[in-house]
Amino acid sequence: MPRSFHLGEFEHLVLLVLLRVGPWSSAPVLIEELLRHTLRPPTRGAVYRTLDRLSEKGFVTDRSEVGSPERAGLPRRSFRVAPAGLRALKQSRHLLLGLWSGLEGVLD
Amino acid sequence: MPRSFHLGEFEHLVLLVLLRVGPWSSAPVLIEELLRHTLRPPTRGAVYRTLDRLSEKGFVTDRSEVGSPERAGLPRRSFRVAPAGLRALKQSRHLLLGLWSGLEGVLD
DNA sequence: GAGATATGTCGTCTTTGTATGCAATCAGGA
């Protein structure tokens, strides 16, 4: 997939979930949302790795907040979908919608 | 993703395309259809490997026809989506539709 | 402090994705 922008399956999910929960969310929040939608509980390691990769690709922007102990358990790292990430999401969506078109009956 | 049924990104595409082109299609036909929908030209090797894996997982059924030289260049191996494959496709679709819901404006 | 809980990192392994190249098959013409 060296073709620059192809999202892996899990990368796709993580990116989508990040878009849902909103800008500057932390990994635990993403994990919680993932759990709500899929039944599989992803390990934190998997999520962080994926976020790293998405970050390297420029699909998400991340920032670390060191000195803001506002509330209990405040995360140090938060993420948001970058423009390129949004583009990739749109692209995947269009592709799938196109492939599904005409199969509505078969696929429920 | 050892979780039995998770489709990889490309596996998903190949399975979907197989569903589109119809039961007992050959790899070249799938490749052609893939080209029509995605802009990336997958190599034959990639498609065959993916079909092998889908077959191992029970998502596609394949058969080899040896003695049917009906027409020019008739393929020897053809594939169809197995029930488990259809289930996996439905599942992926439901998941994505769920994650997209509410984001229509953002994702076009 | 001390213990419990929450958060982030990393090494390692398995699974997927991709490219390359060889072997077999087949069509069509010399």
Added chain:
DNA sequence: TCCTGATTGCATACAAAGACGACATATCTC
């Protein structure tokens, strides 16, 4: 019939993605 080139199937090798689990660090409560 025997080349020749195109098509098809597959093995091999390797890169990227996904997953797990152990470890480290922080934070809260007491």
